[in-house]
Amino acid sequence: MPNPSVSCKHEGCEKPSDGGKGYCARHYAAWKRGRLPKARYKTCRVEGCRKPVTGRGRCAEHFARDYPGKQAAATGETPTPAPAT
Ligand SMILES: [Zn+2]
Numbered sequence: 001m002p003n004p005s006v007s008c009k010h011e012g013c014e015k016p017s018d019g020g021k022g023y024c025a026r027h028y029a030a031w032k033r034g035r036l037p038k039a040r041y042k043t044c045r046v047e048g049c050r051k052p053v054t055g056r057g058r059c060a061e062h063f064a065r066d067y068p069g070k071q072a073a074a075t076g077e078t079p080t081p082a083p084a085t
């Protein structure tokens with residue numbers, strides 16, 4: 001449920017977040033069209049990194065850095081590829 005007392009989470013925007021997803025109506029519309037740098041998929045938790053998450057809240061690059069030698073697929077977030085028919 002939108003909370004008008006919280007401002008839009010788009011950087012620099014101080015409008016109330018009445019649009020949805022924490023954005024004001026204008027930025028929410030832009031977000032839906034994919035116009036915002038923040039994508040619909042989860043992004044890497046590392047500050048300043050906006051790559052999609054591959055495992056443990058990190059993108060492939062930061063996952064490899066923080067968990068050397070581990071497979072991101074081990075988290076179960078990545079579906080196993082279906083066998084070719
Ligand atoms: Zn906004």
Ligand SMILES: [Zn+2]
Nearest residue numbers: 044049059062
């Ligand atoms: Zn990253």
